[in-house]
């Protein structure tokens with residue numbers, strides 16, 4: 201099977217005054233369609249930096265990155281942001297939903313931005329919200345929802361554009377363990393049925409173990425974690 205994403209010998213250094221901090225030191229990743237991937241590692245080890253590079257939101261200092269076999273380096277800014285919008289979905293620790301809009305409207309938003317018709321957007325958004333267990337909360341605004349429910353809306357919003365790869369940075373990090381588990385269950389179910397690939401940063405070892413592959417980021421390198429089955 202073909203890799204949808206490949207990273208080869210990725211390095212990232214940050215310059216801070218006189219100092220050069222090496223955060224990523226030769227990262228190699230290959231991911232196939234549908235594969236799920238957990239990244240664990242201590243605070244400050246570079247997990248968010250790595251997701252930013254994968255999601256084309258930051259550039260590596262050196263190394264190669266290929267999306268569907270092509271290097272985004274060769275694209276102009278407009279094509280790069282189009283690729284980013286089509287290929288990736290993003291989920292963060294805090295949901296970043298828009299407060300003045302309902303769950304349904306928040307989920308429809310990425311499609312409306314892409315100039316899909318309101319009718320199409322509504323149908324797709326409704327379908328995903330129902331599948332993630334929010335049928336009874338579709339017309340609620342974020343402040344009328346629980347933390348777990350808001351995070352489910354964030355999952356629906358990330359999946360509504362049918363991305364190939366979801367990048368999730370501590371998506372359940374803000375929830376109590378039981379809620380985190382429930383939200384993650386429905387997220388993973390939905391993800392599997394849509395055959396979306398997933399790279400998830402998490403501190404939760406139980407959640408990490410349920411992914412196909414588990415890697416630990418430490419001292420700038422990705423190594424296979426003993427958590428992987």
Ligand SMILES: Nc1ncnc2c1ncn2[C@@H]1O[C@H](COP(=O)(O)OP(=O)(O)OP(=O)(O)O)[C@@H](O)[C@H]1O
Nearest residue numbers: 214215216223241242243244245246247248249250
């Ligand atoms: N723009 C920047 N300029 C300078 N240093 C940076 C910058 N962004 C990140 N760093 C440094 O890079 C290192 C990795 O940061 P990163 O946010 O990727 O860690 P992380 O693994 O996501 O940590 P956490 O688990 O706490 O979220 C840290 O030491 C941080 O201070």
Ligand SMILES: [Mg+2]
Nearest residue numbers: 247248249369
């Ligand atoms: Mg981080």
